[in-house]
Amino acid sequence: MSALLEVRALDVRYGGIVALRGIDLRVDEGEIVALLGANGAGKTTTLRAISGLLPIRSGEVVFDGSNLRKRSPDAIARLGIGHVPEGRRIFTRMTVRENLELGGFAIASQREAATRIDDALAIFPRLRERIEQRAGTLSGGEQQMLAIGRALIARPRLLLLDEPSLGLAPLVVKQIFEVLRDIHARGTTIVLVEQNARAALALADRGYVLRNGEIARDDTAAALAEDPAVVAAYLGGE
Amino acid sequence: MHEFLAQLANGVELGAIYALIALGYTLVYGILELINFAHGDVYTFGSFVALGILVGLRAAGALHGAGLILGIAAALIAAILASALLNAGIERLAYRRLRKAPRLAPLITAIGVSFMLENLIELWQGSAPVPFPNVIPNPQLQIGALEVGVQQIVVVALAIVTMIALHFFVQRSKLGKAMRAVAQDRDAASLVGINVDRTIAMTFLIAGALAGVAGFVGGVSFGSAWFLNGFGAGLRAFTAAVLGGIGNIAGAMLGGFLIGMLESFSTWLIGGQWSNVAVFSVLILVLVFRPSGLLGETLPEKV
Known part of the structure; x- marks a missing residue:
């Protein structure tokens, strides 16, 4: 499979403070990829850097063969990335x-x-x-x-979703996730940032765990959902 | 009664001019949160361009019969184009590079641009008021107890048609919707594919065009153009925009007419030397008691 989105060694800073350090991501056509992590780990920053809302300090973001670095958000949107x-x-x-x-x-x-x-x-x-x-x-x-x-x-060929379940009633969250499944079934590739890690991993093929602006783990969604460390940190102990 | 109606007509005429200028302040503020202090001088520039065209055409003997209508149209269109391009040029050269600077920087820059334009216009046209060619025939019409000049009717009609066109443009056209989207949330607008810089440039172009219309009708109405006209008219129009609710289009129109009335009636009742006091007292009262203006949003939109 070819990568629809490839992020290589991405560095982003917010007014001198390092927000992302050396992020590598790969999203293949047709996948659903979850980005997990605590508040402030860099999930939203990653999506904003891909969309061009934040300047890239170093590294590359390549979408469908086009380098997105230094492109404006509206140009990136027109290339086929929805956010x-x-x-x-x-x-x-x-x-x-x-x-x-x-x-x-x-x-x-x-x-x-x-x-x-x-x-x-x-x-x-x-x-x-x-x-x-x-x-x-x-x-x-x-x-x-x-x-x-x-x-x-x-x-869009690639849809970036940032916390679509935030602040919503469980029943509504369920509806939203059903819609996401449906959108994906029609051929849209999805990158999903979620606090609700359980729901995200149930939907996703693969996941990345961010910690302090770096990728701490990446694996299939099933493997992450069963990993005791991930379960303890993001899924809540049962 | 007769005098009251005459002052009412005066107020509407003044108000139409202030409303057109106020729209420029409010459009730019809506999209950039910048008070474009140079806007009044863009209006002055429009006035002088219209004046120059009319003087030239009159000297060439072209202002007769159908040529008169064409000449007036040419002066109006030239004022619109000149003011629009000047305003967009100011944005491109002075404000765009300050887009990410602290808010005070573009504000001070705007004041600087205003001084620069005033001085350039003074160099170009001199420091004395220049008579505006009296091209629109001005017989007085008697409507009941109201006596109005044809010129007054033309001025007000032109302003109102312009405002209606602006309303439909902003509400219905694709670019108008893009302007409203950028005004509300620049990032979200860019994520749906709107080119934010281009949309801001278009906003300055339109604000300048409105100042051009105002420059033409202001010249006709006051009978002269002066390099510092935009300073006073700009401040009054700015007050009008704040009174209506800065950033609010309908508010700028309403505020313009109210300030026009206030100036006209205060001049009549308490004397011309007090009309500035009346107008700017309103500015202070609004800022103290209702900073969001008459039609401005009072509820916070951003969570």
Whole structure:
């Protein structure tokens, strides 16, 4: 299999402080890869560096043969990377429809954009009921659905998801994970950052464990889920 | 009653000009959280460009019959283009490189750009007011007890049409939506494929175009252009934008008309030398008691 995304020796700094040190990641086409780790381990930073939101100090990020270093976030998005950021970051003062339309910003054909919005609404029927509402008035679960739906409009080949279950009721989390499984089944490669490591490993093929800005472990999801050290640290002892 | 209506008409006319300028402050603030202090001078520049075109055409004897309409249109379009390009040029040269600097840096830069433009315009046009060609015929019309000039009607109509066009542009067009998205959340906008730098440049272009319309109608309305016009008009328009809620488009229009009325009625009732006091007292009162303005969001949007 060929790597869809390859991260080599990635270093990122935040105002002089080392946030990521020598990160190596590989994501193959069709995989679901989980990034696990404690708060501050560098999971969100990794996703933001891949999307171009943070400057890369050294190292390479290669997506489908293109080097992403020094490309702007909008150019990276147009290459086919979708990013559902931490905290959802929907446009709260705009309507649900406008949020979805903005998801299709790079699509030239209005008709094509409308078709894709319909597809997204088929995945999230709740959003159809709220289509003319201001996005800020949606519940947390609906906002997360909108954030994912907005990213799907561009039909990304690679979808980066940052804590999609954060702050949501268990039933809603279950729905979201079912949707992710469905999106993956349609051919989208996924990188998933999750606090809910159990759910993430149940969905993922492989996982990386980050600690203090470095990769501490990488293995198949099944192996990580059974590893006593991982279980103790991220899955909670039972 | 007669005088009251005349002042009302004056206030609407002044207000239309302030509203157009205030929109420029509010658009730029909405997207960059920057008070573009040079904006008033972009308005002055537009006025002088329109004046130059009209003077040139009049000297060439082209302002007769259909040529008059064409000449007025040419002056208006030239003012729009000149102010739009100037404003976008300021952003490109002065503000863009400060995008990641502390907020005070672009603010001080804006004040510097303002001084520079004022001095350049003074070098170009001199320090005395220059009479604006009196090209729009101005017979007085009697509507009931209200007496208005045709010029006043043209000025207000032009401003209102411009504002309606802006409203539809911002609400409906793809670029308008991109502007609103960048204003709300720059990172999220870039993640959906919006080129943030280009969108900010377009915002300056549009804000400048509005200042160009204001420059033309201001010249017609005041009958002159002066290198420091933009300083006073800019401060009043800025007050209007704050009164309406800075960053809020409808607020800038409302604030513009209210400040125009306030200036007109305070001049009538307590004297012209006090109208500045009245206008800037409003600025202070708004900043103290309702900093988010009349139509501004009072609820925090960011968690």
